Amino acid sequence: MDFPFVKEAISKLFSKPSCEMYVPDKTKLGAPNYRGRIVFHPEKCINCMMCERVCSGNAITHVIEKTPEGEDKVTRTFYLGSCTFCATCMDFCGHGAIEFTRDYHMIATKEEDLMVSGTFIKKAPVKKAPAAKPAAPKPAAAPAPAEGGKVIKPRDDGKPVQVPSKCVYCTICAKKCPAGALNVDRANKTWELDEDLCVGCGTCSDACPKKAILMPGDEPVTEGAPAPAPAPAPKAAPAAAALIQPRDDGKPVQVPSKCVYCTLCAKKCPAGALTVDRANKTWELDEDLCVGCGTCAEACPKKAILMPGDEPVAADAPAAAPAPKAAAPAPAPKKEEPAPKAEEKPAEPAKPVEPRDDGRPVQDPAKCIYCTICARKCPVGALTVDRAAKTWELDESMCIGCGNCYEVCPKKAILI
């Protein structure tokens, strides 16, 4: 007989227990990178309130008192009893004023014991750089007609500077500013900074899609030739010419042959400059509203929008979308699925089904088992499949030609 564990069992009799010994030691720390008690460094805080905005548990609050000198005395309080210790506030704090320590002993009998707070005096906006100040807002006030060769330097007081030649006045910086210090007017092309409100957090510079805002530490920018005035002449009209060229004023161009009029670009446009009509197959760009951000081109599932830098595309590359009905008289009977299908199927099931040329799906009744998977996967609900009645219907006005139905069909009964 072999007792394999006897030796181990006896040796364990003389070893220490496997449990963690309880040491009532308040100086013991958690594992590295443990997020425990918050430590607030008030001297680093600039009161940009970003931490309060991102806090999911509303654990961060502040009180502002006026000192006799007219300065703001800010007391910021972290209530650990409402904290999720997610450290998002620490991540968002651009000045390292919030720190998570490895101290996990947060036991309290009173609510006050779980409060971490710090007080600092927020200095009134420094007036020390009078030279830099007028230099910065000036080019903002006089935007487009900036001469070439002018050098725009970042300011040395921590506040942002606009580069008018790059700025598209999309107002994203103003929307992101936690202090509400930026005032951008798209129509008049003005970019104004409220010196008193600006806290110098740099959020505007990070948010700018065109890198048109300089912060201290950035490279000075030489003001190049300003972007060509948005002349409405090179309209995105589907020129009958062979090639569709991207425009040189930073605005999008549609490739009608690729466009399926799914309206995604219009939905994503931050400026609301696109109007797409699915029924009438129109794609219109409002030149005044467009900020040239390129969101529409990124959103387009068919790569039917050209931005500057893209390759020109042949106008009638795959299938002329605007004239599918006229150009395709042959497959026309195949398009009317529901009614003819019922009769066709028993009569001539071997009849080959040809794919349509407008990018929309066609059902092969011989293969289709009416499993309804295609209808369930259709993102726009353009398919209606009835298992009992064995019908497969496509709503032409809704179909965006994405090809999802083709991909999910287990019987390969859908042709694209």
Next chain:
Amino acid sequence: MFKKLIAESTGKSPWLFHINAGSCNGCDIELVSVLTPRYDAERLGFKLTGSPRHADIVVVTGPVTQQSLNRVLRSIEQVPDPKCIVTMGSCPQSGNVFRGSYSVAGPLSKYVHVDVDVAGCTPKPEAVIDGLYLATQILAEKRKEMKK
């Protein structure tokens, strides 16, 4: 004589009753890990009980939802005096991320006196043992006052 013996031994072995008042389960898991062999609070006398009538310490987790409020309060009422109420995690103390929700009735301190708050989301098991240890001291004080 027996009364004295019982009083002394209950002081050495406080029994826990755990109420989940809509918790996300994070704190519940940590509380169980406190009682299982790694941290083994049972060797310190803590024992999880199934009935509030046997308990000395009530551990509440979760933000106290509208659905659970009545049941939490009824359970706490059934705990014989002296009792000690411990909140575990941020939720019962303030509502945490659920604060202001239509379905949250908390914080717990609106309804009963809370003796110990263990902060954290979720607290480390060591912190929970710290909190329970503090609770036993508070219990001992309450017992002394009851004798008077």
